[in-house]
Amino acid sequence: MSTPLTFRHLFGPGPSNCYPEAVAALGHPILGHLDPLFIEMMDSACEGLRQLWGTANARTLPLSGTGSAGMEAAFVNSVGPGDVAVVAVNGLFGVRMCEVARRAGAEVVRVDHEWGRPIDPERVASAHPNPKVIAAVHAETSTGVLSDIAALGRLKGDALLLVDAVTSIGGLELLADDWGIDIGYAGTQKCLGVAPGLAPFTISDAAFERRIQDPQSWYLDLGLLGGYVGAAGGSKRTYHHTAPVAMVASLAAGLDRVLGEGLDAVQARHAAAGLALQEGLQDMGLELFAEEGSRLPSLTTVKVPDGVDSAAVRAYLLERFSLEIGSGAGEFASTVWRIGMMGPNANPASVVLVLGALKEAIA
C-alpha cells in the first residue's frame, strides 16, 4: 500500500504548491517526444522561459533534471582543467557551486561572505585577474538573501557571468541580457509554481562559443542539446534523450499562467507577500535573519526564539495545519526557520495563515 495522498501547505524553501494549471497539465495524455504537438509545447516553454529570464538567447531550455542539474550543466560546459572559476559564497548554494566547479576540474577561487549578507560585487570581481567564469547566487535560499547581479555584471570584464536563479525565476525581477548574465540556471519548484524536475537554463551565443568541447557529462553537453530543442534554428529535432514530456507540458502550462498574469503583477504579488510576512513576524517579536535591504520576498529567514524547539514547532505545524516550513541551513539548522512565499502561495491569505499557525505553535 502506498502512502495516502495528503494536501500540504508548502511554505518551506521549496517545493512550493503549484499553480493549478501546471498540475492539471500533468494529467494530459502523454505525447511522443518527437510529436509535432510536443515540439510546439517545447517551443512554447522555451519562449516562455526566455521572457522569464529576460533574454533573447536562442539556447534557453528546460534541462531534464532539478536545479542541481542546471548547476552541473553550467559548470561542466564552461570550465575545465586550467580554467579559473571565481565563486561568490554567501550561503549553502555558493558552497555547492565551488564543489561542482572543482569536480569539473576548475581552479576555484572562493570569495566568502558572512551568511545572511549579500555578496560584495567589487570584492568578487577583483578576486582574480583573469578568471574564465565568475559565479554567484542571485537568491540564496539557505539564508534568504538577494544579491546585486547587475552590479557584478558591470564589473565582470572578460569573464563569463554564471548565475543561480533557482529562487528568483518567476517571482523576482530577472534581466539576464541587461545584467550581463552569460549562463544561468534555475528550478521549476519555487516561484515558478511547477513541480520539481526541470532546470530552466540559458546560455548566450558568446558563452556557447567559449564552451568546453566534449565535456565530461554527455547528458548535459550543451553542444548535443542544441538539436534537442532546435536551438540551432528550424523545426527539425534530433534525438538526444527522451524529453520528460509530462513535466514539459506542466512547465508550458505554468509559464502560460505566469505570463498571462503578467511578470510585473507576479513580481509585485511576491514582493507584497514577502514584505507582509516579514512585517508580521517582526510584529510578533521575532527577529529576521537576513540583512535589511537584501531580504528576499520569496524566502524569509527568521530566528527561532530562545527556548523554542525549532523541530517541535515544525512538527506541530505539519501535524495540526498540514503546513510545512523549513529548518535553517548549515550551522543555522536549528536556530533559523525558512518560510517561502512562492508561486501561487505568494498572496495575503498565505501570510495570515502562516502567521496565525506559527503564533499558535510557539505560544
Ligand code: PLP
Ligand atoms: N540553488 C539554489 C539557490 C537552490 O535553492 C536549490 C534548491 O533548493 C538548488 C540550487 C538546487 O536545486 P535542486 O534541489 O532542485 O536540485
